[in-house]
Amino acid sequence: MNKNSFFSPGRFARLFRNDLLINQKTYLFTLAGIGIAIYALLYFSMVTTKHVSLNQYTGFIVFYLMGVGVVIGTAFPALTNQTKMSNYLLAPGSTLEKYLVQFIIRIVIFVPIALLIFWISAHLAKASLVPDPKIGFNPEVSITDFSFESLFNLFYYKDIAPTILGIFSMYAFLFAGSVSFNRFALPKTLIFAGGILITMFFSLVLFSHIFYPLENHGFEIKLEPYKVGDIDSYKVFLYCWACLSWPFFLLFAYFKLKEKEV
Amino acid sequence: MSYIHRTLNIYVMISIKQLTFHYKKQQALFADLSFQQENGSITGLLGKNGAGKSTLLKLMAGLLKPQTGQLTINSFKPFERHPDFLSDVFMVPEEFSFPPVTIDCYIKATAPLYPNFGKEKMDKILLEFELDRQKNINRLSHGQSKKFLIAFALATNCRLLILDEPTNGLDIPSKSLFRKILVSSVTENQLVLISTHQVKDIDTIIDKIVMIDEGEIVFNEEVINISEKWQFQTVTSLSGIADPIYYEKCPGGYRIICPTNDEDETDIDIELLFNAIVNKANLN
Numbered sequence: 350m351n352k353n354s355f356f357s358p359g360r361f362a363r364l365f366r367n368d369l370l371i372n373q374k375t376y377l378f379t380l381a382g383i384g385i386a387i388y389a390l391l392y393f394s395m396v397t398t399k400h401v402s403l404n405q406y407t408g409f410i411v412f413y414l415m416g417v418g419v420v421i422g423t424a425f426p427a428l429t430n431q432t433k434m435s436n437y438l439l440a441p442g443s444t445l446e447k448y449l450v451q452f453i454i455r456i457v458i459f460v461p462i463a464l465l466i467f468w469i470s471a472h473l474a475k476a477s478l479v480p481d482p483k484i485g486f487n488p489e490v491s492i493t494d495f496s497f498e499s500l501f502n503l504f505y506y507k508d509i510a511p512t513i514l515g516i517f518s519m520y521a522f523l524f525a526g527s528v529s530f531n532r533f534a535l536p537k538t539l540i541f542a543g544g545i546l547i548t549m550f551f552s553l554v555l556f557s558h559i560f561y562p563l564e565n566h567g568f569e570i571k572l573e574p575y576k577v578g579d580i581d582s583y584k585v586f587l588y589c590w591a592c593l594s595w596p597f598f599l600l601f602a603y604f605k606l607k608e609k610e611v
Numbered sequence: 612m613s614y615i616h617r618t619l620n621i622y623v624m625i626s627i628k629q630l631t632f633h634y635k636k637q638q639a640l641f642a643d644l645s646f647q648q649e650n651g652s653i654t655g656l657l658g659k660n661g662a663g664k665s666t667l668l669k670l671m672a673g674l675l676k677p678q679t680g681q682l683t684i685n686s687f688k689p690f691e692r693h694p695d696f697l698s699d700v701f702m703v704p705e706e707f708s709f710p711p712v713t714i715d716c717y718i719k720a721t722a723p724l725y726p727n728f729g730k731e732k733m734d735k736i737l738l739e740f741e742l743d744r745q746k747n748i749n750r751l752s753h754g755q756s757k758k759f760l761i762a763f764a765l766a767t768n769c770r771l772l773i774l775d776e777p778t779n780g781l782d783i784p785s786k787s788l789f790r791k792i793l794v795s796s797v798t799e800n801q802l803v804l805i806s807t808h809q810v811k812d813i814d815t816i817i818d819k820i821v822m823i824d825e826g827e828i829v830f831n832e833e834v835i836n837i838s839e840k841w842q843f844q845t846v847t848s849l850s851g852i853a854d855p856i857y858y859e860k861c862p863g864g865y866r867i868i869c870p871t872n873d874e875d876e877t878d879i880d881i882e883l884l885f886n887a888i889v890n891k892a893n894l895n
Contacts (some may be wrong), residue, residue, distance in 0.1 A: 354693050363723045370720035371710045431710045435674055441698035441724045611674040 355445050364442040367448050379420060384466045387413055391474035400491045401497055410500065414516060417463045422523035424455045424537035428609070429532055435611050444607040454519055459466060464497070469497035515591030521598035528605040624650045624771060624802045625671060630680030632670060640666055644680070649704045650770065651799040655813055657885055658823035664707065664806040667823065672702045684771060696724055701764045702773040709748040714759060717748060725767040733766035736792055739806040740785070740859050753780045759790060765796040772803045778812040790816050810881040820881065822888050830888050834879060841894070842871050843880040857887035857895060
């Protein structure tokens, strides 16, 4: 097997450089845009509520991470129309190299930068607040300092890895969606995800009716949790989803790209 | 013959054997298509609308996957999209788009992907096409951006250049410039495959004519052989013409194809030849 047909560092570097040179403005505007948006949102929230706790930061970061998902869900922009797709597929590089360029830019590089932007924005927003002694507002007291470390302290230590992997799985799902659907990939991926959730809900309702016919009514779901070691079965199910689904989505995305036709 | 082939480094670049292809939920466009083409020529691929010219070019470029049969280009299966295959094939599609960057930036970003890219050749062609390197490609007119795409394609020095309707959108001076630049840029190691309806735009530069109709190659002949076999004339009357192979009325008389006799060779009227083949005239 000729490894050069799958991956060559030199060729990958040239493809990577090509993407950065062609899309540098788009990437910079995206980063600037999300920076300004999250700063404005945090500042507005701090000014109006005069109080931000660690729990509220959690809410913000959940929405922020969903926003980051939009950037990942719009990966492979060249696949949105036929002419761009032809250029992209015919660019001299292996499928793995083209895949890695998008994966590295959209996930490996973008997500940490986006988190850094959130951290900077949260601190900038707090630093921009003016104390108001008349109403007893002192940002140093009322606004909690944001840090990822304190955010993680809200979790049990054993939940941290599944949470991170769960977020990664969500991103891998959006990444796979961006390859699977050509036009309007992100909305289609979200509709597909909704479809899966609705199917799961109705399946659980159906099974509840089958196994507990007398106790179950309408759209109720009756589940009997049980302990697996020191965690309950619900958590085991969620952990399995969080930890095991991302390799499937990433592989799926690769093979979808490999078999892409115009 | 084989000696000549070895010294000129001529080899089979395109090899298609019993290829079948159909789009989803549609009838087969190609059934049992076979075709071979060596390097070292500019070949015109002609055919009616919907005959499958663009599809065949896409199959050759690796944008579509054939259902059955064998298709190899430079010994590569196109749909595997091997990087070495992709760096040696360039396709100029009929419809294209560019990112919103300057010509200079595009060259800087994309040229390194093609190992045989000729920067000096690129500069020369840009100069001939009067294209400003500092201009944003998206702000160029359709014709200008097409000229840039053709210039880039030629500068890649890929062994196989696929041009789908290259003269569409070019003004009259640009068409003649295109012919001049193409002929001077292409080496005997390359094969240029041009699919077009504008036969007049390419009739002076092609070495070979391939016609496709109803999913089959119905004509495949070198221009030199065509001139030797047939004459293309315009006559005022058919009387006195012994057994014309094909004729068409035109203002002032008839355009005819007849077998060559001792008279001088004539220029090939590709349009007339095309109509003769489509109308199944007996050219044998």
